[in-house]
Amino acid sequence: MDCRPSPTAAAGAEEAGGEAPPPTTYRIGYALSPKKVESFIQPSLLNLAKQRHIHLLPIDLHKPLSHQGPFDCLLHKLSGPDWTQQLRHFSSLHPDVPIIDPPDAVLRLHDRLSMLQVVRDLHLPEPIDESDSSSSSSSSSSCSFGIPHQVLVPDSQHLREQGLPSPLEFPVIAKPLLADGTASSHQMSLVFNHQGLKQLEEEEEAPFVLQEFVNHGGVVFKVYVVGDYVQCVKRRSLPDILMDDDKPLGGLGASHHNLLTFSQISNLAAAAAPSSSSFKNNDEQQLQEEEAAQMPPVSFLTRLAKALRNALDLHLFNFDVIRDGRFGNRYLVIDINYFPGYAKMPSYETVLTDFFLDLLRRKQRQ
Numbered sequence: 001m002d003c004r005p006s007p008t009a010a011a012g013a014e015e016a017g018g019e020a021p022p023p024t025t026y027r028i029g030y031a032l033s034p035k036k037v038e039s040f041i042q043p044s045l046l047n048l049a050k051q052r053h054i055h056l057l058p059i060d061l062h063k064p065l066s067h068q069g070p071f072d073c074l075l076h077k078l079s080g081p082d083w084t085q086q087l088r089h090f091s092s093l094h095p096d097v098p099i100i101d102p103p104d105a106v107l108r109l110h111d112r113l114s115m116l117q118v119v120r121d122l123h124l125p126e127p128i129d130e131s132d133s134s135s136s137s138s139s140s141s142s143c144s145f146g147i148p149h150q151v152l153v154p155d156s157q158h159l160r161e162q163g164l165p166s167p168l169e170f171p172v173i174a175k176p177l178l179a180d181g182t183a184s185s186h187q188m189s190l191v192f193n194h195q196g197l198k199q200l201e202e203e204e205e206a207p208f209v210l211q212e213f214v215n216h217g218g219v220v221f222k223v224y225v226v227g228d229y230v231q232c233v234k235r236r237s238l239p240d241i242l243m244d245d246d247k248p249l250g251g252l253g254a255s256h257h258n259l260l261t262f263s264q265i266s267n268l269a270a271a272a273a274p275s276s277s278s279f280k281n282n283d284e285q286q287l288q289e290e291e292a293a294q295m296p297p298v299s300f301l302t303r304l305a306k307a308l309r310n311a312l313d314l315h316l317f318n319f320d321v322i323r324d325g326r327f328g329n330r331y332l333v334i335d336i337n338y339f340p341g342y343a344k345m346p347s348y349e350t351v352l353t354d355f356f357l358d359l360l361r362r363k364q365r366q
Contacts, residue, residue: 023053026360029069031059031076031083039341045349054356065090072360074099077339079106079180098359105313106338110180112209116147118311119333124303143300144330145321150211152177159201163194168212171241174200177207179335189261190238196258203261214332215240216322219293221331223301224318224345227355230305231345234293240325296321296331304333314338315355 028049032040041056049056059068059076065086074090074097076083084103091099109115124145151165153174164170174189189204190213191197220237223230301321308319318340324330342348 024364025053025055026072026356027055027057027070028073028075028356029057029059029071031061031065031074031078033077036077036339039343042343042349045352048349048353049356052353052357054353066093069094071097072363073097073356076100079103079110096363098363100359101314101316101338108312109314109317109336109338110178112175112177112179113150113152115179115336116150116333118308118336119145119147122304122307122311124307142329143297144327145304146330146332148212148214148332148334150209153206153208153210155206156201156204158206159197164197165210168210170194170196170243171213173211173213174204175209175211176205177209179337183263186263187261188263189259190241191259192241192243193258199259211334213238213241214322215325216332217293217325219323220334221296221301221321221323222318223305223321224340224342225305225309225314225316226342226351227309227315227358228306229351229355230302231351232295232298232301233345234295237322293323296323300331308336312336315359316340316342 030037030041037058041058046056056075057071059065059074061078066089071094074087076087076099084107087099087103091097108118122145149167151168153159153165164172171190171192174191176185176187179185189196189200191200191210216237218237218239220235221232222235223232304321305319308317309315316339318337319333320335321331321333324332342352345351
């Protein structure tokens, strides 16, 4: 997708006695946190974008947005009332400039309940073609999707009076209601029994969400969406948990019989008694299961991604999917993130540059 005129077109213009028109140059302003700038605005992205006549320009956060530009598009991952107001004011002044993505749409993903409610309300179109390049033996039409059971805990008293809310059963995962990308929003806990629930009540600051833990073979499928582009990668996740009455067996429960708090899956090895042979064997088994795990059908994920993109009104996001261990072809969406770490995705520079060009050219044709 190169926006420069083809040699044939240029030659035709010269033969006609004229000059080839100069390629259109686009200006994209970006407003990102310093950490996001460091990871996303790589020299490789800047160079490729420049080759294709796209200039990525930093927005000065110390100046009003309305005083900057001109821009053909705005790219951002900031939040807060002041920034949201600036975006709305800018949009009122320049309604033809796309904002990637609308602040109200992004805000919906900051709430773990409203985030997954979108999935519950989705209806996928039937597949047009059942041929699938995925290595999975299951067809797209045989796959179903949903979300885990989850319940809002508004305050500690609610948990103290009612105990584990119905229809949940142990084990469950406790997650902060707010999913705004801060360190505290990533702090989660695995709760194995009522003792763990009591400990959670004392340690966790409400409101938070209790979500059922579903065994899924220790693998999570991370689906990256960039406009119409969809790519899925598999990553290590929480291992399956076997319970004996109200106690977990081995693995994560080897030394944490009631409650296990973590912020990243990679930290669980240290938290779950790595010196124990039972954990070591479980760890090795999980690595084997991760390598052997089949990807979901490509056409199914593509249809799901398109439906989510339309429902969320977002261009840049990813969602985490697990295969429900109780039903082989059922998949559960457990998380959705706006503007994820695309730099980890192979050839992200080309994918993002193609997206920018497609978006801006469509805007020109309107």
